[in-house]
Amino acid sequence: MFRLALADIWHEKVLFFCSALGCAAVLAPLIVLFGLRQGVVAGLRAELLEDPRAREVVSVVNRTLEPALFARLGADPRIAFLVPRTRALSATIVLENPARQGSGQRVELLPTAPGDPLLPGYGAIDPDALILSITAAQRLGLRAGDPVLASVARSRGVQREILTLSMRVGGIAPIAAATRDAAFATVPVLLLTEDFLDGTVGPEARPMSETEARQRPFAGFRLYAARLEDVPALDRDLRLAGIEVASRAEAVAGLLRLDHNLALLFAAIAGAGGVGYLVSLGVGLWAQVERKRRDLALLSLLGLKRRALLGLPLIQAAAVALAGAALAFIVAAGVAGVLNRAFAGSVTGDRPVCLLTPAMGFAAAAVTLVGALVASVLAGLRAGAVAPAEGLAEG
Amino acid sequence: MTSLLSLRGVTKAYRGDAAPFALEVPTFDLAAGEALALAGPSGSGKSTLLMMLALAAPPDAGAFTFDGADIALLWRKGRRDALAELRARRIGVVPQTGGLLPYLTVAGNIALTQRIAGREDAARIRALAEDLGIAPQLSKHPAALSVGQRQRVSIARALAHRPALVLADEPTASVHPELADAVLALLKRECAAAGAALLVATHDPDRAAAAGYPILRCTTHAPGADGIARSVFARLPLAEAA
Numbered sequence: 001m002f003r004l005a006l007a008d009i010w011h012e013k014v015l016f017f018c019s020a021l022g023c024a025a026v027l028a029p030l031i032v033l034f035g036l037r038q039g040v041v042a043g044l045r046a047e048l049l050e051d052p053r054a055r056e057v058v059s060v061v062n063r064t065l066e067p068a069l070f071a072r073l074g075a076d077p078r079i080a081f082l083v084p085r086t087r088a089l090s091a092t093i094v095l096e097n098p099a100r101q102g103s104g105q106r107v108e109l110l111p112t113a114p115g116d117p118l119l120p121g122y123g124a125i126d127p128d129a130l131i132l133s134i135t136a137a138q139r140l141g142l143r144a145g146d147p148v149l150a151s152v153a154r155s156r157g158v159q160r161e162i163l164t165l166s167m168r169v170g171g172i173a174p175i176a177a178a179t180r181d182a183a184f185a186t187v188p189v190l191l192l193t194e195d196f197l198d199g200t201v202g203p204e205a206r207p208m209s210e211t212e213a214r215q216r217p218f219a220g221f222r223l224y225a226a227r228l229e230d231v232p233a234l235d236r237d238l239r240l241a242g243i244e245v246a247s248r249a250e251a252v253a254g255l256l257r258l259d260h261n262l263a264l265l266f267a268a269i270a271g272a273g274g275v276g277y278l279v280s281l282g283v284g285l286w287a288q289v290e291r292k293r294r295d296l297a298l299l300s301l302l303g304l305k306r307r308a309l310l311g312l313p314l315i316q317a318a319a320v321a322l323a324g325a326a327l328a329f330i331v332a333a334g335v336a337g338v339l340n341r342a343f344a345g346s347v348t349g350d351r352p353v354c355l356l357t358p359a360m361g362f363a364a365a366a367v368t369l370v371g372a373l374v375a376s377v378l379a380g381l382r383a384g385a386v387a388p389a390e391g392l393a394e395g
Numbered sequence: 396m397t398s399l400l401s402l403r404g405v406t407k408a409y410r411g412d413a414a415p416f417a418l419e420v421p422t423f424d425l426a427a428g429e430a431l432a433l434a435g436p437s438g439s440g441k442s443t444l445l446m447m448l449a450l451a452a453p454p455d456a457g458a459f460t461f462d463g464a465d466i467a468l469l470w471r472k473g474r475r476d477a478l479a480e481l482r483a484r485r486i487g488v489v490p491q492t493g494g495l496l497p498y499l500t501v502a503g504n505i506a507l508t509q510r511i512a513g514r515e516d517a518a519r520i521r522a523l524a525e526d527l528g529i530a531p532q533l534s535k536h537p538a539a540l541s542v543g544q545r546q547r548v549s550i551a552r553a554l555a556h557r558p559a560l561v562l563a564d565e566p567t568a569s570v571h572p573e574l575a576d577a578v579l580a581l582l583k584r585e586c587a588a589a590g591a592a593l594l595v596a597t598h599d600p601d602r603a604a605a606a607g608y609p610i611l612r613c614t615t616h617a618p619g620a621d622g623i624a625r626s627v628f629a630r631l632p633l634a635e636a637a
Contacts, residue, residue, distance in 0.1 A: 011498030298494045303483020303511045388451035
C-alpha cells in the first residue's frame, strides 16, 4: 500500500510538489511567527533570569515572623530558596584585615544559606566564614582564605563593649550579589550580632548552631521563587498575608503578559491559517479521490481491502504534510536568519530575535501531520466506499 | 467435473441504457478450468453478470457459490473483506480497456495482483511477459504502450497470482479485428496453461466461437406489464450437461 501510494505521488510529482508548496506557504509564516515569539520572550526571560534578583522577593518591613511561617514558606513548592534575616539596623558589622591594623570597614551583614542563588557555586558556608562583596574585599585587601576580624560594638551606660569574632574569608561574591560593601554570613552570625546589640548576650558569646537559630523568630526574609512565573503570585500572596515585600513582580508580570499576548496572537493567526490549510488540504484530497475514483475502484476490484483503500489518501496526505513541513522549516530558517541579522543587538541583546530549534521543526511536522491526517480522513472514507464494480464498469 | 461457480435462481435488477432491466440466472455452472463466452447485445446485462461473478456486486436474490464459498451469504452478512480476499486470491479480471494504473510500470501493474494476494513471484511475471510478448515493455508505463499491449498486460495481471477464475469484460471491444482474435486466443491459451476457468463477455459471439469458445447466449424479453425488460442467462447444470 505504501509503495502504491508513493508510486502515485512520484508519478504526479509536480502536483505533489505544488501541494507541499501550498502547505509550506501556510506553515512557513507560522513557524517564523512562533520563532519570533520564542526569540523575543526567551530573550527577555533570559535577561531576567541572568539576574538572580529577578526571582528574589524580600520582606522590607521588620516584623516578628515566627518559625511556623518559615516552615510554611519552606514547604511551598514555588519557593526555591529561603533565608531569614535579622533587623536591618542590627545587620552591620566592622571588618578588619589583621594584616592591616586600623583598616576597619563597616559593611552590611547579609544572611545566606546553602543554595543561595546570589552565591552560585558556594555550598554550605562554614559558621566562621564570610563571603565578601567585591568592593568590601578590595577595600580591606582581602582574598579568599584570608583571616578577617569581625566586630560589633555597643554602649552600656558609659561602658563600650565589643564583640569580636575571628573569621576567615570564605570567598568573594559575584558583582550581581552585592554592589555595596557587604559580607554574607550564616544566620547564627547575624543572630549573635543582633542579640549582642540587643544586650541579651555578652562580648564572649559565640554563634549558636544553625538548628537552634532556626527556632527563633526573625524580622524578615529573603526568598527566591522556583520559576520566574511564580514571582507575581508569591508577591501577591505575601502582601495579602500582611507582609510588605519588594520584588520584580511587575517586570515579570509584564513579560508574562507579553508572552501570553504573543501566544494569543500566534494562536489566532495559526488557528486561522491552520484551519484554512486543513480545509484546503482536505478538499484537495477529496478532489484527488474523485479524480482517482477509477483507479481506486480497480484496486478494490483486484481485492484491495477497504482499510487499505482508506489508507491511500492518508499516506499521501502524510507525505504532503511532511514534505510541506520540511520545506516550510527550511524557508522559515532562511527568514529567521535574515531577521536575526537585521535586528541583531537591537531587540533582545545578543540573542536571536527569531529562535528556531530542531524541536520546533519536529513539533511543526507533527502538528501538520496530525492535521493533514484529520483532514484526509473524509477523503479516505470516500476512497474506502468506492464500489469495486466501478472498476469493471469503467475499466 | 467439479463446479467452480454455481448460480441458482439469481436475479439482479439494474437500469440499462433505456428501460429498467432485470437479469435472471435460473441455473449457471462453470467448471474449474473451463472457458466460456457470454454473448448478448449491448445492454443485455453481460457486464452486470460479470460484476456479480467478480464478487464486485451483490445479487438481489438466489444462491451463489464460488470455490466452495456461499457468496450470497457473504454479501448478506456484509463481509466485504472476505469477498475482497476471495477476489484477491481466486479471481483475475481483464477490464475492457485494460484498467492499468498509470503510475505503475508494466511490471508493477502485473505484480499488483500478486502483491494484493500476498503471492509475489517475479519469475512468473517474467514468464507471463515472455509468453504474452510484452517482456521488452516491463519497465515502461502504460502511457507508452499500444492498446493491444495494454490488453496483454491486463491479461498478464489477471493471471499473475494464479487465480481459479479469470473474467474478461469485452476485452476485444477497443482493439482492431485482427488484434481481437489474438486477444481472445491469448486469453484462452494462457488460462488453459494456468488451469484457470475463463469467462469472456462479448457482443461478438461469432468471433468468440471462431476462437474456440463455447458460447452462452442470453435470452432477452421485451418489457412486460411491469415495464421491466429481462435478460436470462441459463446454462444446464454440469451434471445434466454431462
